[in-house]
Amino acid sequence: MDKVFIEGLQVEALIGIYDWERRIRQPLVFDVEMGFDNRIPAASDAIEDTLNYKAVSKRIIAYVGESDFGLVETLAERVAALILEEFGVAHVRLKLGKPGAVRGARSVGVMIERSAAMVAP
Ligand SMILES: Nc1nc2c(c(=O)[nH]1)N=C([C@H](O)[C@@H](O)CO)CN2
Numbered sequence: 001m002d003k004v005f006i007e008g009l010q011v012e013a014l015i016g017i018y019d020w021e022r023r024i025r026q027p028l029v030f031d032v033e034m035g036f037d038n039r040i041p042a043a044s045d046a047i048e049d050t051l052n053y054k055a056v057s058k059r060i061i062a063y064v065g066e067s068d069f070g071l072v073e074t075l076a077e078r079v080a081a082l083i084l085e086e087f088g089v090a091h092v093r094l095k096l097g098k099p100g101a102v103r104g105a106r107s108v109g110v111m112i113e114r115s116a117a118m119v120a121p
Contacts, residue, residue: 005031006053006056011061011064012028012065013028015070015072015075027098033093034056034087034091035090038050063078063079084116091116097109
């Protein structure tokens with residue numbers, strides 16, 4: 001399956017389980033891979049036929065900027081569901097990094113893979 005990807009999308013968010021984390025915003029980094037048949041836009045050369053990575057990026061930025069979850073797991077799950085539901089994507093692989101959360105590590109976080117048929121109720 002072809003893919004459309006977004007790499008290193010940085011968004012500031014209110015996230016974390018500790019009291020001090022509830023008072024600040026922290027950088028999060030998203031890498032997203034979305035299954036899409038790119039032969040159709042390749043044939044038409046029309047942006048309307050694409051899975052528009054700019055539109056998906058803007059939606060992620062807006063959603064994450066307003067979110068206030070405790071766990072990165074929860075946020076990753078919600079962002080994956082949003083991509084599947086709002087952009088008609090059949091399969092998404094998402095990595096959510098929280099750089100600076102653990103001293104000595106460049107980043108920590110989660111990686112998930114979800115399909116349209118697997119979205120939690
Ligand atoms: N698997 C997870 N582990 C941890 C999380 C998390 O969201 N998922 N969060 C924290 C804290 O909020 C941490 O980021 C603060 O440094 C700890 N472990």
